[in-house]
Amino acid sequence: MALRPARARAGRRRAAVVGALVAAAALAPTPAGADADKTGVRALTAQTAPLVPGQSAWVSVVWTADRTVTDWSTTVSAPPGVAVTYPTTRGGSDTSLYGSDTLVGTTRDFTAFRLQVPHTQTAPFQVTLRSTYTDTCGDNGQCKEQGGGNDDKARAHITTATVTVPVQPATGPAFTQPTTTLAVAAGSNGFHDIAFTGGQADLADFTVRLGALPAGLAVAYPGDAAVSRPARGSTLTGGTTDHVSVRLDATALPPGSYTVPLVVTWTAAAPQTAAGTVTLDVR
Amino acid sequence: MSADRPASRLAAVCVAVVLLSGATACGGQADAGTAAAGTPADDTTRRIAEVEFARQCAIGSVSFADEAGITAHLDERLAAAGFDHQEWKRWHDALVGSPELVEQFAEVSAAGCPAG
Numbered sequence: 001m002a003l004r005p006a007r008a009r010a011g012r013r014r015a016a017v018v019g020a021l022v023a024a025a026a027l028a029p030t031p032a033g034a035d036a037d038k039t040g041v042r043a044l045t046a047q048t049a050p051l052v053p054g055q056s057a058w059v060s061v062v063w064t065a066d067r068t069v070t071d072w073s074t075t076v077s078a079p080p081g082v083a084v085t086y087p088t089t090r091g092g093s094d095t096s097l098y099g100s101d102t103l104v105g106t107t108r109d110f111t112a113f114r115l116q117v118p119h120t121q122t123a124p125f126q127v128t129l130r131s132t133y134t135d136t137c138g139d140n141g142q143c144k145e146q147g148g149g150n151d152d153k154a155r156a157h158i159t160t161a162t163v164t165v166p167v168q169p170a171t172g173p174a175f176t177q178p179t180t181t182l183a184v185a186a187g188s189n190g191f192h193d194i195a196f197t198g199g200q201a202d203l204a205d206f207t208v209r210l211g212a213l214p215a216g217l218a219v220a221y222p223g224d225a226a227v228s229r230p231a232r233g234s235t236l237t238g239g240t241t242d243h244v245s246v247r248l249d250a251t252a253l254p255p256g257s258y259t260v261p262l263v264v265t266w267t268a269a270a271p272q273t274a275a276g277t278v279t280l281d282v283r
Numbered sequence: 284m285s286a287d288r289p290a291s292r293l294a295a296v297c298v299a300v301v302l303l304s305g306a307t308a309c310g311g312q313a314d315a316g317t318a319a320a321g322t323p324a325d326d327t328t329r330r331i332a333e334v335e336f337a338r339q340c341a342i343g344s345v346s347f348a349d350e351a352g353i354t355a356h357l358d359e360r361l362a363a364a365g366f367d368h369q370e371w372k373r374w375h376d377a378l379v380g381s382p383e384l385v386e387q388f389a390e391v392s393a394a395g396c397p398a399g
Contacts, residue, residue, distance in 0.1 A: 049346040057346035058353060062339055068379065087350060098353065099375045107378060107388050108339040112353055198348075239348030 035155050039135045040066025043161035044108065048127075050166035054201030054268055055238050056083075056116035061129055061163055063097070067105035069133040069157075072096045074111040077128045083116035084127070103133070119201070119269040121167055129161045170200045174268065175236060181279045184248055186255045191222075193243040194262075194278055198236045203266035206236040208244045210278075211261030216253035217280070219246055227265075236266065248280070255282045321381035322374075328384055331374045332391045334364050340396035 041063065048059040073094045076084045086095045097109040111129065135155045179195040194208065207227035210219045221228040228244035230236050262276035322328070338360055347353050358368050378384050 045343040047343075049344050051346060055346075057348055058350055059346050060342045060353070062343050102379055104378045104385060106385060108336075108392070110339065110342050112347075112350075114350070237348060 037135070037155075037157040037159070038067070038137070039069050039105075039133070039157060040064075041069060041103070041131065041133060041157070041159045043129065043163065045110075045163055047164040047166055050168045051115060051117050052168060052170040052200045052238075053117060053122050054119040054170070056114060056202050057239070058112050058114045059165065060098075060110040060112045061161065062108055062110040063103060063131070064108045065103050065105055067135070067137050068102065069105075069135055070102045071134040071156075072101040072103055072111075072131065073133070074113075074129050074131040076113050077130070078115065079121075079125050081118045081121060082125065082127075085114040085116070087112070115165065116202075117165075117167065122169075124164055124166045126162050126164055129163065131159050131161070133157060133159075172199050174199045174201070174203060174266070174272070174274070175206075175264075177262075177276055177278075178241065179243070179278065181281055182248070184250050184253075184280050184282045186253070186282050187251050189247070189249040189251055191245045191247050193231075193245050195241055195243045196230070196236055196264075197241040198238040200238050201268055202238050203236040203268060205234055205271075206230055206266045207264070208246075209263050210246060211263055211275075213260065214253065214258045214280075216250070217258070217260075218249035218252075220249070221246060250280075250282055253280075253282055257281055321383055322377035324381070324383040324387040328374055329387055329391065330364055331361075331366055331371055332384070332388045334360050334366065335371070335375070336388065336392045339392075 042065070043061055043063055045061040048061065049057070051057055051059070073096055075086075075094050078084050086092050090096060095111050095113050097103055097111060099109050103109050111131070115127070133156075135157055138153070176197045176199070177194070178197060179193065182192045182194070184192065196206070196208075207229055209221070209227040213219060222245050228246055230242035230244060232242050236242055258280040259277050260280055262278055264274045264276055266272050338357055342353075342356070345356065347356070354368070357371065361367060361371055374384070378388070
């Protein structure tokens with residue numbers, strides 16, 4: 001919002017005076033220990049949920065405090081190769097608490113963040129959480145909901161916590177294929193979706209193509225590519241369901257049931273290929 | 284309050300800031316007074332507190348493929364207890380201004396999380 005010139009000058013003068021007063025108060029001598037962290041903020045989580053090599057997932061660390069703190073922000077440091085991402089709702093540079101950015105004294109709340117574990121990470125590792133928050137309680141412990149404590153001072157504090165992330169071998173299939181049958185109208189020519197659900201680990205560069213086709217069927221892939229890729233990107237994220245699209249030209253295909261082979265490729269620790277099938281129910 | 288930092292000096296700074304900035308109060312005293320009214324604790328708030336505490340006990344040991352799964356994890360528990368997310372949200376937001384709700388949450392969580 002733009003201020004008119006006279007108001008703008010007045011506003012600048014006012015801001016300068018307020019700033020000088022606040023700075024003077026901040027620079028005044030402070031007795032040792034007066035600004036010590038008396039909130040009792042601490043992590044209750046010693047280790048997160050286990051992850052598998054190649055997995056990306058949201059994990060949580062629970063916190064508590066002896067007295068209420070506000071303006072909570074947490075950043076996470078992880079070993080090289082382990083990527084950390086934060087909720088987009090805060091701009092992606094930090095995370096806060098689930099319920100709000102206030103941790104009410106003696107209650108609990110948690111910070112959540114996403115870890116992307118490389119396929120080469122097969123051993124447990126540690127992450128360090130650096131949390132900043134504001135204590136609005138005064139020296140005598142009397143607190144206010146906002147602003148300063150009984151001494152009209154809000155104190156910014158930092159706490160770090162180191163948490164172990166267990167890493168265990170993946171179990172179960174790399175992916176499953178919920179779509180086993182496609183209903184195809186006789187004489188049609190259009191796109192059909194085949195769904196895939198990732199196992200525990202992410203599958204990078206996930207592709208699907210049809211193998212040997214029955215006489216009278218032609219196939220094409222989005223963008224005239226040689227294969228189809230998941231709709232949300234080239235990676236089939238572990239634990240999520242995505243789909244690939246294939247264009248089936250059945251204009252010369254007689255009605256009936258056809259089992260068509262699928263060739264599925266992806267990269268985990270190394271490139272992989274698997275065979276599948278999809279049944280076309282042409283009516 | 285420290286003897287080296289007289290209250291009168293901070294009070295003077297506060298008054299000056301109020302006069303110059305147009306603020307209505309120092310240190311949020313007005314807000315504190317409003318919040319002190321608080322939300323009373325009853326059987327409904329106890330049941331929500333129980334859901335929340337059980338979730339807090341479980342959340343550290345589960346991972347989610349996508350961010351929305353975190354809220355789904357809560358909402359499933361709330362639905363099983365007959366509540367929805369908005370009811371939980373109102374309860375959570377009321378915690379900061381209600382010593383009664385905080386005390387009730389402490390009672391609910393006194394036994395600690397189940398082992399294992």
